[in-house]
Amino acid sequence: MTFNRRATRRQFISNGIVVSGALALGLRGTNLAAEAQTNQPGGPSPIPAAAMGITGPGSLKAHAGAKGLLFGTAVEAQLLSSNVDVAQIVIDQCSILVAENSMKMGPMRPTPTTYSFEGGDALVAFGEAHGIKVRGHNLNWHAQLPRWFNATATRDNARQLLVDHISTVAGHFKGKLHSWDVVNEAVNPPDGRPEGLRNGPWLKLLGPEFIPLAFRTARAADPDVLLTYNDYGIETDSDGDVKKRAAILELVRGMKEDKVPIDAVGIQSHIHVGWSTADSKGLREWMRTLRGLGLKIFVTEMDINDDTWKTNDPAEIDAAVAQTYHDYMDVMVSEPAVAAVLTWGVTDAHTWLAGRRFGPRPHGGGPRPGQVTGQAAGRAAGQAAGQVEVLPPGPPPGQSTQQNRPPERPLLFDANNKPKAAFFTVRDAFDTRTA
Numbered sequence: 001m002t003f004n005r006r007a008t009r010r011q012f013i014s015n016g017i018v019v020s021g022a023l024a025l026g027l028r029g030t031n032l033a034a035e036a037q038t039n040q041p042g043g044p045s046p047i048p049a050a051a052m053g054i055t056g057p058g059s060l061k062a063h064a065g066a067k068g069l070l071f072g073t074a075v076e077a078q079l080l081s082s083n084v085d086v087a088q089i090v091i092d093q094c095s096i097l098v099a100e101n102s103m104k105m106g107p108m109r110p111t112p113t114t115y116s117f118e119g120g121d122a123l124v125a126f127g128e129a130h131g132i133k134v135r136g137h138n139l140n141w142h143a144q145l146p147r148w149f150n151a152t153a154t155r156d157n158a159r160q161l162l163v164d165h166i167s168t169v170a171g172h173f174k175g176k177l178h179s180w181d182v183v184n185e186a187v188n189p190p191d192g193r194p195e196g197l198r199n200g201p202w203l204k205l206l207g208p209e210f211i212p213l214a215f216r217t218a219r220a221a222d223p224d225v226l227l228t229y230n231d232y233g234i235e236t237d238s239d240g241d242v243k244k245r246a247a248i249l250e251l252v253r254g255m256k257e258d259k260v261p262i263d264a265v266g267i268q269s270h271i272h273v274g275w276s277t278a279d280s281k282g283l284r285e286w287m288r289t290l291r292g293l294g295l296k297i298f299v300t301e302m303d304i305n306d307d308t309w310k311t312n313d314p315a316e317i318d319a320a321v322a323q324t325y326h327d328y329m330d331v332m333v334s335e336p337a338v339a340a341v342l343t344w345g346v347t348d349a350h351t352w353l354a355g356r357r358f359g360p361r362p363h364g365g366g367p368r369p370g371q372v373t374g375q376a377a378g379r380a381a382g383q384a385a386g387q388v389e390v391l392p393p394g395p396p397p398g399q400s401t402q403q404n405r406p407p408e409r410p411l412l413f414d415a416n417n418k419p420k421a422a423f424f425t426v427r428d429a430f431d432t433r434t435a
């Protein structure tokens with residue numbers, strides 16, 4: 001019997017049939033198929049990277065690069081220096097990196113007069129040592145602000161605070177970065193403002209002008225870096241996502257008209273398992289419109305939340321996540337403006353979704369049993385520093401949630417640093433790009 005790959009992938013979701021990642025990879029009947037089926041945490045035989053052909057010409061960066069795309073991930077320099085396996089994956093697979101936290105204003109600004117560049121500098125040094133580009137994330141956001149922010153920022157000094165921060169930080173990294181997320185998540189139509197902007201701290205202090213001010217200041221500090229507006233909740237054709245896309249389009253269109261320097265839009269891509277191409281017509285059109293405005297598009301923070309999946313079976317979850325990655329990537333890489341794809345984390349052991357489950361609270365909940373990771377530790381550190389906690393967006397409306405779920409499996413490598421089926425479906429999707 002020959003296996004129809006596409007039909008098999010559809011079955012992952014429509015019938016809930018458990019098909020191992022190896023089958024999805026077309027490895028059925030080979031020794032690798034047998035090995036890959038044991039490739040679960042605690043499974044008996046880890047597959048050497050070379051045997052899987054996932055490095056060099058088999059790497060994600062090679063397959064992406066052949067189609068004019070960068071591939072990469074969010075990571076912290078601290079993790080790269082303390083975990084050789086993760087560092088090796090990054091070296092093998094990535095042509096671009098982004099700091100998961102260390103270049104945000106909270107971590108970057110221990111006091112109103114000091115800057116902490118260590119984490120960002122170390123990531124840039126790692127990138128230079130291994131020929132990997134680095135993105136900056138981010139210069140302006142409503143969350144992860146410094147502990148001193150609320151007591152210090154006023155309507156009188158906020159403009160100077162914003163300009164000083166961006167000039168100093170973008171100036172420090174001048175010439176060293178591929179792109180900056182200049183403004184992150186400034187749109188939130190549910191806040192009820194006519195233009196759809198988020199009623200966040202910077203808006204309250206400065207009004208909508210904080211956005212063009214941030215971009216102009218970034219351009220003055222680093223003339224060649226690509227300036228990006230980055231946001232989430234724009235990846236489906238749900239009412240909320242459609243409204244948010246429209247508001248972002250108005251924002252960036254207005255910036256273009258006013259000659260505000262902006263080069264790209266970042267689509268965070270924190271999506272849920274089961275995201276479907278049937279839900280992507282509006283997304284495709286929107287990306288086409290952005291391209292028409294001369295903007296590039298980056299997939300900046302991709303991961304797939306499995307919280308809405310109907311069972312706890314890891315093999316089934318991995319198959320469904322792999323399917324969802326493929327479907328999403330298929331849509332994204334077929335858009336010529338898409339120039340880079342980054343996941344938000346390297347392995348399932350270090351994901352911001354760790355220790356989270358959706359359930360009683362609308363946007364995140366308590367720890368998942370048995371999961372304590374570096375990410376959880378990082379979050380604890382962030383809280384200790386008095387930063388605003390950031391919770392993942394909740395599941396799509398109408399989807400059921402389950403409590404007491406096992407750890408999330410949202411990335412391309414499992415918690416034992418082994419490639420998952422999703423690795424291969426993403427790589428396959430890169431290969432289909434004709435743009």
Ligand code: XIL
Pocket residue numbers: 100101184232268301352375378379382389390
């Ligand atoms: C997350 C980090 O992954 C966590 O470690 C931190 O506790 C909170 O922030 N959107 C963004 C990212 O733009 O900066 C967020 O990163 C995830 C959501």
